[in-house]
Amino acid sequence: MGVGKEIRLERIVNRETGRTIIVPMDHGVSSGPIEGIVNVKEAVDKVARGGANAVVLHKGMVRAGHRKSGRDIGLIVHLSASTDWSPRKNDKVLVCTVEEALRLGADAVSVHVNIGAEGEREMLRDLGAVAKACEEWQVPLLAMVYGRGPKIENQYDPKVVAHCARVGAELGADIVKVPYTGDPESFRRAVEGSPVPVVIAGGPKMKSEREVLEMVYGAIQAGAAGLSIGRNVFQARDPERMVRAMALIVHEGKSVEEALKLLEVE
Secondary structure (H helix, E strand, O other): OOHHHHHHHOOOOOOOOOOEEEEEOOHHHHHOOOOOOOOHHHHHHHHHHHOOOEEEEOHHHHHHHOOOOOOOOEEEEEOEEOOOOOOOOOOOEEOOOHHHHHHOOOOEEEEEEEEOOOOHHHHHHHHHHHHHHHHHHOOOEEEEEEEOOOOOOOOOOHHHHHHHHHHHHHOOOOEEEEOOOOOHHHHHHHHHOOOOOEEEEOOOOOOOHHHHHHHHHHHHHOOOOEEEOOHHHHOOOOHHHHHHHHHHHHOOOOOHHHHHHHHOOO
Protein backbone atom coordinates (compact mmCIF):
# COMPACT_ATOMS: atom_id res chain seq x y z
CA MET A 1 0.00 0.00 0.00
CA GLY A 2 1.32 3.44 -0.94
CA VAL A 3 1.83 6.19 1.58
CA GLY A 4 -1.09 8.20 0.14
CA LYS A 5 -3.54 5.45 0.98
CA GLU A 6 -1.98 4.98 4.41
CA ILE A 7 -2.39 8.65 5.26
CA ARG A 8 -5.98 8.76 4.04
CA LEU A 9 -6.86 5.52 5.85
CA GLU A 10 -5.78 7.14 9.09
CA ARG A 11 -8.62 9.62 8.58
CA ILE A 12 -11.26 6.87 8.56
CA VAL A 13 -9.65 4.30 10.88
CA ASN A 14 -8.58 4.75 14.51
CA ARG A 15 -4.77 4.89 14.47
CA GLU A 16 -4.40 3.27 17.87
CA THR A 17 -6.78 0.33 17.48
CA GLY A 18 -6.72 -0.18 13.71
CA ARG A 19 -10.52 -0.43 13.84
CA THR A 20 -13.27 1.80 12.56
CA ILE A 21 -16.86 2.91 13.14
CA ILE A 22 -18.38 3.98 9.83
CA VAL A 23 -21.94 5.31 9.56
CA PRO A 24 -23.38 5.07 6.03
CA MET A 25 -25.95 7.73 5.17
CA ASP A 26 -26.32 6.90 1.48
CA HIS A 27 -29.87 5.59 1.95
CA GLY A 28 -31.46 8.72 0.46
CA VAL A 29 -30.94 7.41 -3.07
CA SER A 30 -32.22 3.90 -2.43
CA SER A 31 -35.01 4.69 0.03
CA GLY A 32 -35.55 8.46 0.08
CA PRO A 33 -35.31 10.87 3.04
CA ILE A 34 -35.97 8.23 5.71
CA GLU A 35 -36.10 8.86 9.44
CA GLY A 36 -32.75 9.87 10.88
CA ILE A 37 -31.25 11.39 7.73
CA VAL A 38 -33.87 13.95 6.70
CA ASN A 39 -31.39 16.57 7.89
CA VAL A 40 -27.99 15.21 6.92
CA LYS A 41 -25.99 17.90 8.69
CA GLU A 42 -27.68 17.11 12.00
CA ALA A 43 -27.22 13.37 11.44
CA VAL A 44 -23.51 13.77 10.71
CA ASP A 45 -23.06 16.02 13.73
CA LYS A 46 -24.66 13.48 16.08
CA VAL A 47 -22.47 10.58 15.04
CA ALA A 48 -19.37 12.77 14.93
CA ARG A 49 -19.99 13.83 18.53
CA GLY A 50 -20.36 10.18 19.41
CA GLY A 51 -16.92 9.43 18.02
CA ALA A 52 -17.65 7.80 14.65
CA ASN A 53 -14.58 7.55 12.44
CA ALA A 54 -16.33 8.23 9.12
CA VAL A 55 -19.63 8.69 7.31
CA VAL A 56 -20.64 7.54 3.82
CA LEU A 57 -22.43 10.12 1.67
CA HIS A 58 -23.42 10.47 -1.97
CA LYS A 59 -21.74 13.33 -3.79
CA GLY A 60 -24.74 15.67 -3.66
CA MET A 61 -25.00 15.35 0.11
CA VAL A 62 -21.41 16.30 0.88
CA ARG A 63 -22.18 20.01 0.99
CA ALA A 64 -25.44 19.35 2.86
CA GLY A 65 -23.57 17.35 5.49
CA HIS A 66 -20.60 19.69 5.89
CA ARG A 67 -20.91 21.30 9.31
CA LYS A 68 -17.95 23.76 9.32
CA SER A 69 -17.63 23.18 13.07
CA GLY A 70 -17.66 20.42 15.64
CA ARG A 71 -15.68 17.21 15.91
CA ASP A 72 -13.82 16.04 12.81
CA ILE A 73 -15.03 12.96 10.96
CA GLY A 74 -13.80 11.12 7.89
CA LEU A 75 -15.65 11.37 4.57
CA ILE A 76 -16.29 8.39 2.30
CA VAL A 77 -18.06 9.28 -0.95
CA HIS A 78 -20.27 6.49 -2.29
CA LEU A 79 -20.00 5.85 -6.01
CA SER A 80 -22.86 3.35 -6.55
CA ALA A 81 -26.62 3.74 -6.74
CA SER A 82 -30.02 2.19 -7.42
CA THR A 83 -33.49 2.83 -5.99
CA ASP A 84 -35.93 0.54 -4.22
CA TRP A 85 -38.45 1.30 -6.99
CA SER A 86 -36.33 -0.34 -9.67
CA PRO A 87 -37.36 -3.80 -10.95
CA ARG A 88 -33.61 -4.58 -10.73
CA LYS A 89 -32.69 -2.72 -7.56
CA ASN A 90 -29.82 -5.11 -6.86
CA ASP A 91 -28.02 -3.88 -9.97
CA LYS A 92 -25.91 -0.92 -8.86
CA VAL A 93 -24.49 1.59 -11.33
CA LEU A 94 -21.66 4.07 -10.90
CA VAL A 95 -22.90 7.63 -10.42
CA CYS A 96 -19.65 9.27 -9.33
CA THR A 97 -15.93 8.93 -10.05
CA VAL A 98 -12.86 8.80 -7.84
CA GLU A 99 -11.76 12.13 -9.26
CA GLU A 100 -15.10 13.78 -8.41
CA ALA A 101 -14.88 12.38 -4.89
CA LEU A 102 -11.38 13.79 -4.44
CA ARG A 103 -12.54 17.22 -5.57
CA LEU A 104 -15.25 17.02 -2.91
CA GLY A 105 -12.64 16.38 -0.21
CA ALA A 106 -13.18 12.63 0.21
CA ASP A 107 -10.82 10.60 2.36
CA ALA A 108 -12.04 7.39 0.69
CA VAL A 109 -14.65 6.06 -1.72
CA SER A 110 -17.05 3.12 -1.61
CA VAL A 111 -18.61 0.83 -4.20
CA HIS A 112 -21.58 -1.54 -3.76
CA VAL A 113 -21.56 -4.97 -5.45
CA ASN A 114 -24.28 -7.63 -5.23
CA ILE A 115 -22.86 -10.97 -6.26
CA GLY A 116 -25.47 -13.25 -7.76
CA ALA A 117 -27.55 -10.36 -9.10
CA GLU A 118 -28.44 -10.09 -12.78
CA GLY A 119 -26.01 -7.22 -13.19
CA GLU A 120 -23.13 -8.93 -11.35
CA ARG A 121 -20.86 -8.82 -14.40
CA GLU A 122 -21.13 -5.05 -14.75
CA MET A 123 -20.73 -4.45 -11.00
CA LEU A 124 -17.57 -6.58 -10.84
CA ARG A 125 -16.21 -4.73 -13.86
CA ASP A 126 -16.94 -1.40 -12.20
CA LEU A 127 -15.32 -2.48 -8.93
CA GLY A 128 -12.17 -3.44 -10.80
CA ALA A 129 -12.08 -0.12 -12.65
CA VAL A 130 -12.63 1.90 -9.47
CA ALA A 131 -9.91 -0.09 -7.69
CA LYS A 132 -7.51 0.81 -10.51
CA ALA A 133 -8.37 4.52 -10.21
CA CYS A 134 -8.02 4.32 -6.43
CA GLU A 135 -4.55 2.88 -6.79
CA GLU A 136 -3.57 5.63 -9.22
CA TRP A 137 -4.88 8.38 -6.93
CA GLN A 138 -3.95 6.59 -3.68
CA VAL A 139 -7.53 6.69 -2.37
CA PRO A 140 -8.75 3.95 0.01
CA LEU A 141 -11.58 1.82 -1.36
CA LEU A 142 -14.41 0.38 0.74
CA ALA A 143 -16.21 -2.42 -1.10
CA MET A 144 -19.73 -3.22 0.13
CA VAL A 145 -20.31 -6.76 -1.09
CA TYR A 146 -23.53 -8.73 -0.56
CA GLY A 147 -24.97 -11.98 -1.89
CA ARG A 148 -28.27 -11.08 -3.53
CA GLY A 149 -29.78 -12.85 -6.49
CA PRO A 150 -31.79 -15.84 -7.75
CA LYS A 151 -29.22 -18.40 -6.60
CA ILE A 152 -28.71 -16.83 -3.17
CA GLU A 153 -31.12 -18.49 -0.73
CA ASN A 154 -29.64 -16.82 2.36
CA GLN A 155 -27.34 -13.79 2.13
CA TYR A 156 -26.17 -14.47 5.72
CA ASP A 157 -24.96 -17.98 4.91
CA PRO A 158 -21.31 -18.15 6.12
CA LYS A 159 -20.19 -19.58 2.78
CA VAL A 160 -21.86 -16.73 0.88
CA VAL A 161 -20.50 -14.07 3.25
CA ALA A 162 -16.97 -15.49 3.08
CA HIS A 163 -17.21 -15.43 -0.71
CA CYS A 164 -18.38 -11.80 -0.63
CA ALA A 165 -15.45 -10.76 1.54
CA ARG A 166 -13.00 -12.57 -0.69
CA VAL A 167 -14.43 -10.97 -3.85
CA GLY A 168 -13.82 -7.50 -2.42
CA ALA A 169 -10.27 -8.35 -1.42
CA GLU A 170 -9.50 -10.10 -4.72
CA LEU A 171 -10.57 -7.08 -6.76
CA GLY A 172 -8.56 -4.48 -4.88
CA ALA A 173 -10.61 -3.18 -1.95
CA ASP A 174 -8.77 -1.86 1.11
CA ILE A 175 -11.73 -2.58 3.42
CA VAL A 176 -14.61 -4.97 2.74
CA LYS A 177 -18.11 -4.61 4.19
CA VAL A 178 -20.28 -7.74 4.41
CA PRO A 179 -23.36 -8.90 6.35
CA TYR A 180 -22.83 -10.47 9.77
CA THR A 181 -23.47 -14.23 9.76
CA GLY A 182 -25.07 -14.28 13.20
CA ASP A 183 -22.31 -15.67 15.39
CA PRO A 184 -18.54 -15.18 15.89
CA GLU A 185 -17.59 -18.74 14.93
CA SER A 186 -19.11 -18.62 11.45
CA PHE A 187 -18.14 -15.00 10.82
CA ARG A 188 -14.51 -15.80 11.58
CA ARG A 189 -14.50 -17.77 8.33
CA ALA A 190 -15.16 -14.59 6.37
CA VAL A 191 -12.48 -12.67 8.27
CA GLU A 192 -9.85 -15.39 7.85
CA GLY A 193 -10.53 -15.65 4.13
CA SER A 194 -9.89 -11.95 3.49
CA PRO A 195 -6.38 -10.49 3.52
CA VAL A 196 -7.85 -7.00 3.99
CA PRO A 197 -9.89 -5.70 6.97
CA VAL A 198 -13.54 -6.78 7.14
CA VAL A 199 -16.33 -4.68 8.69
CA ILE A 200 -19.95 -5.66 9.27
CA ALA A 201 -23.09 -4.19 7.78
CA GLY A 202 -25.98 -3.35 10.08
CA GLY A 203 -28.87 -4.46 7.93
CA PRO A 204 -32.52 -3.61 8.75
CA LYS A 205 -33.43 -1.71 11.93
CA MET A 206 -33.17 -4.16 14.84
CA LYS A 207 -35.67 -4.58 17.68
CA SER A 208 -33.37 -3.67 20.57
CA GLU A 209 -30.14 -1.89 21.38
CA ARG A 210 -28.84 -5.05 23.02
CA GLU A 211 -29.30 -6.95 19.76
CA VAL A 212 -27.24 -4.34 17.88
CA LEU A 213 -24.44 -4.32 20.44
CA GLU A 214 -24.33 -8.11 20.62
CA MET A 215 -23.82 -8.17 16.86
CA VAL A 216 -21.00 -5.64 17.13
CA TYR A 217 -19.38 -7.55 19.99
CA GLY A 218 -19.61 -10.87 18.13
CA ALA A 219 -18.03 -9.40 15.03
CA ILE A 220 -15.11 -7.95 16.99
CA GLN A 221 -14.61 -11.30 18.76
CA ALA A 222 -14.39 -12.89 15.30
CA GLY A 223 -11.65 -10.51 14.24
CA ALA A 224 -13.64 -7.87 12.37
CA ALA A 225 -12.02 -4.46 11.93
CA GLY A 226 -15.17 -2.66 13.01
CA LEU A 227 -18.52 -1.81 11.55
CA SER A 228 -20.34 0.10 8.85
CA ILE A 229 -23.84 0.47 10.29
CA GLY A 230 -26.45 2.99 9.15
CA ARG A 231 -30.08 2.62 10.26
CA ASN A 232 -29.22 1.01 13.59
CA VAL A 233 -27.20 4.14 14.36
CA PHE A 234 -28.93 7.14 12.80
CA GLN A 235 -32.39 5.77 13.66
CA ALA A 236 -31.36 4.88 17.21
CA ARG A 237 -33.08 6.47 20.20
CA ASP A 238 -29.91 8.51 20.77
CA PRO A 239 -27.48 8.22 17.82
CA GLU A 240 -24.65 10.02 19.62
CA ARG A 241 -24.84 7.74 22.62
CA MET A 242 -25.24 4.64 20.43
CA VAL A 243 -21.97 5.45 18.69
CA ARG A 244 -20.30 5.98 22.06
CA ALA A 245 -21.55 2.58 23.20
CA MET A 246 -20.27 0.95 20.03
CA ALA A 247 -16.91 2.65 20.47
CA LEU A 248 -16.57 1.07 23.92
CA ILE A 249 -16.74 -2.35 22.26
CA VAL A 250 -14.84 -1.58 19.04
CA HIS A 251 -12.04 0.62 20.36
CA GLU A 252 -11.87 -0.18 24.08
CA GLY A 253 -12.66 -3.88 24.18
CA LYS A 254 -15.57 -3.50 26.59
CA SER A 255 -18.44 -5.95 27.02
CA VAL A 256 -22.03 -5.65 25.82
CA GLU A 257 -23.18 -5.08 29.39
CA GLU A 258 -20.70 -2.22 29.87
CA ALA A 259 -21.82 -0.64 26.59
CA LEU A 260 -25.49 -0.97 27.53
CA LYS A 261 -24.91 0.94 30.76
CA LEU A 262 -23.96 3.94 28.64
CA LEU A 263 -27.33 3.77 26.91
CA GLU A 264 -29.32 3.82 30.12
CA VAL A 265 -31.43 6.95 30.46
CA GLU A 266 -29.87 9.37 32.92
